[in-house]
Amino acid sequence: MANNEEVDNVWDDMVNLPADPPEMRQLCTLCKRPLNVCWCNYLPKVRLKPKCKIILLQHPAEEKRSLRTAPMLTLGLSENSCTVYKGKKFPTRKHIGLWDILNSKKSVLLYPSSKAINMENLPKDIEINNLVLLDGTWPQAKAIYNNTPLLQAMTHVKLLYKFESHYIIRTQPTDGCLSTLETAIEALTILENDQTYKNCLLKPLNALCDFQIKHGAVTHQSKEFRKRNKTYPKLIGRRLQQTLDIKDECV
Known part of the structure; x- marks a missing residue:
């Protein structure tokens, strides 16, 4: 019974789909931006x-x-x-x-x-x-x-x-x-x-x-700025970490 209801729901969703594709935004012919x-x-x-x-x-x-x-x-x-x-x-x-x-x-x-x-x-x-x-x-x-x-x-x-x-x-x-x-x-x-x-x-x-x-x-802000101010949430790659640590030592 549950399977029949799922099929009916899927069919209803398909029936309610718009007949025409959504209107696309006009793009500039040069920069290709909207x-x-x-x-x-x-x-x-x-x-x-x-x-x-x-x-x-x-x-x-x-x-x-x-x-x-x-x-x-x-x-x-x-x-x-x-x-x-x-x-x-x-x-x-x-x-x-x-x-x-x-x-x-x-x-x-x-x-x-x-x-x-x-x-x-x-x-x-x-x-x-x-x-x-x-x-x-x-x-x-x-x-x-x-x-x-x-x-x-x-x-x-x-x-x-x-x-x-x-x-x-x-x-x-x-x-x-x-x-x-x-x-x-x-x-x-x-x-x-x-x-x-x-x-x-x-x-x-x-x-x-x-x-x-x-x-x-x-x-x-740059990753360097956010790391220096302890606001960078992501893990930093080893090479970038080494670069930033060296800069910190030179300051």
Whole structure:
């Protein structure tokens, strides 16, 4: 008897299903965000054209994130000024032209390796045609670097000073960590000694954060900040714990 009642209940639920699928929210054709939270109006009116090209090596999982910042870079810079290659290891046959870029003496990788040079200490007369960035979480970026010998052989540069991230709706591993967009902005600002990149390209990121907070998101501190103030509820990985302990000892 109970089985018959369960079958009847299931049938009733199916009968009451709407005949038409639920109405989908309209998406912006550029940023692919719902129209009510689209940040395209905050992009530069005239797309910026840097002297060097930005090359993003993007982990496949990053493309699925709804709150990623790489599209702000590709849409804020002029056509062909920012190229995205997707994968976990580079280059492969599908990455047309990437081998030449990574082998070029005029290409540098923005990555904080032990041999990385502070960007502000680069000779002023050095010609940089391609600035390569790894787009993904820190573990994903490290995996891409470790799996790609060609990246390890490149000239490495780093941002020495800590910058306050505007990406306040996403938890960063440590203080001073930046989103892909912000990293590119800081690098271009230093290379070209031009504040235009900050003034123009941060606007869509600030708009995105404002939209999300108005819809219920909260601001985030870094894992380092929360651990230091004993407000981080999750277990911390061994490597991050060691990094944070070393920083504590140096303070």
